[in-house]
Amino acid sequence: MRPTTKDLAKAAGVSLATVDRVLNRRAGVRKETVEAVNAAIVEIGFERNISAANLARGRRYRFEFLLPTAGDQFLESLVARIEEARTAFVGELTEVRFRRVLSDDPHQIASELTSIRPDTADGIAIMAPEAPQVRDATQRLMERGVKVVQFVSGQPGTRPVDFVGVDNNAAGATAGRLMGKFCTGHPGRILVIADTMTARDNVERRQGFDLVLTRDYPELEALPSVETHGDLERTHRIVRNLYSNFSDISGVYVLSSETRVALQAISEASDLSTQQVIAHERTSFNEEMLRNGGLDAVIAQNPGHLVRSAIRVLRARCDGREPIASQEQIRIEILIRENLGHGPSRVIQP
Amino acid sequence: MRPTTKDLAKAAGVSLATVDRVLNRRAGVRKETVEAVNAAIVEIGFERNISAANLARGRRYRFEFLLPTAGDQFLESLVARIEEARTAFVGELTEVRFRRVLSDDPHQIASELTSIRPDTADGIAIMAPEAPQVRDATQRLMERGVKVVQFVSGQPGTRPVDFVGVDNNAAGATAGRLMGKFCTGHPGRILVIADTMTARDNVERRQGFDLVLTRDYPELEALPSVETHGDLERTHRIVRNLYSNFSDISGVYVLSSETRVALQAISEASDLSTQQVIAHERTSFNEEMLRNGGLDAVIAQNPGHLVRSAIRVLRARCDGREPIASQEQIRIEILIRENLGHGPSRVIQP
DNA sequence: TATTTTCTGAGGTACGTACCTCAATTTGGT
DNA sequence: ACCAAATTGAGGTACGTACCTCAGAAAATA
Numbered sequence: 001m002r003p004t005t006k007d008l009a010k011a012a013g014v015s016l017a018t019v020d021r022v023l024n025r026r027a028g029v030r031k032e033t034v035e036a037v038n039a040a041i042v043e044i045g046f047e048r049n050i051s052a053a054n055l056a057r058g059r060r061y062r063f064e065f066l067l068p069t070a071g072d073q074f075l076e077s078l079v080a081r082i083e084e085a086r087t088a089f090v091g092e093l094t095e096v097r098f099r100r101v102l103s104d105d106p107h108q109i110a111s112e113l114t115s116i117r118p119d120t121a122d123g124i125a126i127m128a129p130e131a132p133q134v135r136d137a138t139q140r141l142m143e144r145g146v147k148v149v150q151f152v153s154g155q156p157g158t159r160p161v162d163f164v165g166v167d168n169n170a171a172g173a174t175a176g177r178l179m180g181k182f183c184t185g186h187p188g189r190i191l192v193i194a195d196t197m198t199a200r201d202n203v204e205r206r207q208g209f210d211l212v213l214t215r216d217y218p219e220l221e222a223l224p225s226v227e228t229h230g231d232l233e234r235t236h237r238i239v240r241n242l243y244s245n246f247s248d249i250s251g252v253y254v255l256s257s258e259t260r261v262a263l264q265a266i267s268e269a270s271d272l273s274t275q276q277v278i279a280h281e282r283t284s285f286n287e288e289m290l291r292n293g294g295l296d297a298v299i300a301q302n303p304g305h306l307v308r309s310a311i312r313v314l315r316a317r318c319d320g321r322e323p324i325a326s327q328e329q330i331r332i333e334i335l336i337r338e339n340l341g342h343g344p345s346r347v348i349q350p
Numbered sequence: 351m352r353p354t355t356k357d358l359a360k361a362a363g364v365s366l367a368t369v370d371r372v373l374n375r376r377a378g379v380r381k382e383t384v385e386a387v388n389a390a391i392v393e394i395g396f397e398r399n400i401s402a403a404n405l406a407r408g409r410r411y412r413f414e415f416l417l418p419t420a421g422d423q424f425l426e427s428l429v430a431r432i433e434e435a436r437t438a439f440v441g442e443l444t445e446v447r448f449r450r451v452l453s454d455d456p457h458q459i460a461s462e463l464t465s466i467r468p469d470t471a472d473g474i475a476i477m478a479p480e481a482p483q484v485r486d487a488t489q490r491l492m493e494r495g496v497k498v499v500q501f502v503s504g505q506p507g508t509r510p511v512d513f514v515g516v517d518n519n520a521a522g523a524t525a526g527r528l529m530g531k532f533c534t535g536h537p538g539r540i541l542v543i544a545d546t547m548t549a550r551d552n553v554e555r556r557q558g559f560d561l562v563l564t565r566d567y568p569e570l571e572a573l574p575s576v577e578t579h580g581d582l583e584r585t586h587r588i589v590r591n592l593y594s595n596f597s598d599i600s601g602v603y604v605l606s607s608e609t610r611v612a613l614q615a616i617s618e619a620s621d622l623s624t625q626q627v628i629a630h631e632r633t634s635f636n637e638e639m640l641r642n643g644g645l646d647a648v649i650a651q652n653p654g655h656l657v658r659s660a661i662r663v664l665r666a667r668c669d670g671r672e673p674i675a676s677q678e679q680i681r682i683e684i685l686i687r688e689n690l691g692h693g694p695s696r697v698i699q700p
Numbered sequence: 701t702a703t704t705t706t707c708t709g710a711g712g713t714a715c716g717t718a719c720c721t722c723a724a725t726t727t728g729g730t
Numbered sequence: 731a732c733c734a735a736a737t738t739g740a741g742g743t744a745c746g747t748a749c750c751t752c753a754g755a756a757a758a759t760a
Contacts (some may be wrong), residue, residue: 014708014709015708015709015710016709016710016711017708017709017710017711018707018708018709021707021708028706028707028708029707029708030706030707030708033707033708052715054715055714055715055716055717056714056715057715058714058715058716
């Protein structure tokens with residue numbers, strides 16, 4: 001049988017009460033006694049029964065995701081995964097909610113954060129553009145005892161905070177490498193396009209992309225970033241101009257997770273199938289583009305992993321535990337047509 | 351507050367005993383009563399407290415992994431992940447062990463399977479080459495009430511069984527696509543090499559690879575598979591011959607997870623850096639090769655996911671639940687130098 | 701040594717569910 | 731309407747841990 005606290009007490013030669021004090025780090029225990037109990041824990045291989053502990057503690061974790069309103073498909077899939085997690089975690093006494101705020105209004109984000117108190121939520125995952133107000137509000141939130149993780153896009157804070165997301169610099173470098181290898185034998189210019197370059201992740205991706213391209217593929221020249229701002233008309237004009245100026249555009253890199261406007265504008269100005277096109281995030285639009293050949297590769301991060309990882313990190317922090325770093329590493333995925341996966345299921349029912 | 355069985359009893363207008371009978375599918379309850387309780391479950395949003403249930407039930411899950419002895423690095427990393435899971439799951443009342451058997455002796459595998467009984471283990475994850483004896487032993491194992499998943503490489507069984515692993519056909523197709531795109535402007539032959547072609551996964555990969563190459567890249571010709579059988583000397587001779595016969599080998603595809611012998615033999619016969627080289631599985635050797643440019647891409651499956659997924663599927667089956675198919679989908683990962691990830695940690699401690 | 705302070709033990713209740721027994725009630729068949 | 735069978739209720743114990751109180755023992759201080 002698996003040893004219980006009772007066995008532990010006997011093994012350590014102390015009472016159940018003292019074992020409890022040590023296990024839950026309560027004050028008023030001599031150092032030698034603590035060590036004796038810890039030694040006994042190792043000796044008999046005691047493992048706390050989490051089910052029993054949760055039950056006795058009646059503990060509940062209430063977490064919230066703070067997401068921008070502006071909704072591209074990637075955000076929608078994040079929301080979908082949060083909904084999934086909401087039901088998947090009920091059994092683990094974890095309540096998950098989310099709220100959305102206008103991403104271009106740091107003031108509103110800050111006031112939203114200010115409204116959160118320890119009796120409302122135990123932890124928050126924040127996805128917001130960088131701004132001093134947001135940083136300060138986050139700081140105060142943490143001081144109030146609410147656990148915080150930076151979600152998907154980091155804030156360059158003064159105080160280190162848990163971050164759940166990919167290294168966007170490396171993601172850009174990944175795109176750069178693929179672009180370089182895909183364009184073998186086709187020297188020329190690379191069109192780089194994004195919704196906006198004020199977002200931190202886009203900037204970092206661009207840096208990583210440029211690094212690889214200039215270092216390893218001098219025959220390719222990345223053009224200055226074109227910003228769409230979601231305006232198809234305007235983007236179309238800019239892009240058309242570029243294509244008439246440069247006849248040697250051999251690749252397109254879409255930095256932002258919103259790819260539709262960019263690709264639509266370009267496809268009206270040029271034949272995409274003759275170029276190598278790389279974009280970000282696994283959206284249904286991008287999947288379709290991969291399947292029909294409009295996209296050659298997609299760099300993605302798994303939204304389900306992001307959400308679950310954020311929850312696990314928050315829960316570890318609430319318990320005063322250290323998150324398992326290796327498990328919370330979010331991978332930079334490369335998707336092409338062949339590894340998209342087809343059916344929803346590969347598990348076969350007997 | 352979250353509703354309990356007591357609340358459920360009140361809402362359904364029945365006693366606690368009846369609620370218990372319905373929840374645990376015990377016999378002796380009228381159909382109408384069952385339906386009334388189920389309706390109440392939906393109505394009040396009852397969710398069984400898994401912690402309490404586990405505690406009361408005193409349930410323990412004992413799972414075993416059956417792995418081949420022949421150890422390439424991929425297998426070693428599987429073992430490492432099983433060890434991790436062993437400690438990570440103790441809190442969830444799940445015991446994980448593994449045993450290894452000679453992969454080339456179906457008879458021994460079968461007898462190993464025969465020795466497993468429901469009082470020894472609740473579930474088994476089997477990774478074994480295909481053989482009738484193994485299939486039959488698996489069949490009998492399931493009839494004895496032990497839950498089974500096919501692990502990593504599937505058996506083409508008569509009876510459908512849960513399978514945890516990637517679609518190797520798609521994995522090969524992924525390699526084919528990358529090879530095709532990497533070799534743009536370099537028509538020629540592709541050297542395909544594996545430890546053995548008797549393993550099912552290798553055959554499936556080859557099929558997927560060929561499919562893409564012949565359909566989309568007619569300028570590339572994949573040569574017949576070279577088998578190393580772990581014999582460097584012999585492999586070296588064969589490969590040297592090939593390179594002297596064909597001067598236009600522009601790519602190498604290593605089918606099997608053991609890449610060392612293959613790559614070593616080839617690098618002695620030719621300059622690998624002028625060719626596109628694609629291999630399988632994230633081993634430390636392959637990582638190193640990616641970093642130093644000896645490999646251009648690696649197709650991988652995440653061993654940690656494989657192990658955890660197998661455990662989750664087995665646990666679901668033991669509970670009589672259906673596994674969440676989407677969560678147990680194992681992805682085909684593409685690795686290049688830039689998305690390997692560097693440090694172990696991206697979570698920063700406050 | 702006397703007194704305070706710190707530490708430890710004993711015993712209790714609670715958490716939500718599983719599973720058991722036995723009696724009471726309802727249902728179905730005749 | 732009667733009996734047997736099927737169904738339901740009432741009440742109990744158990745799981746392992748958390749957290750509480752209060753008394754008593756040990757250690758530190760004066």
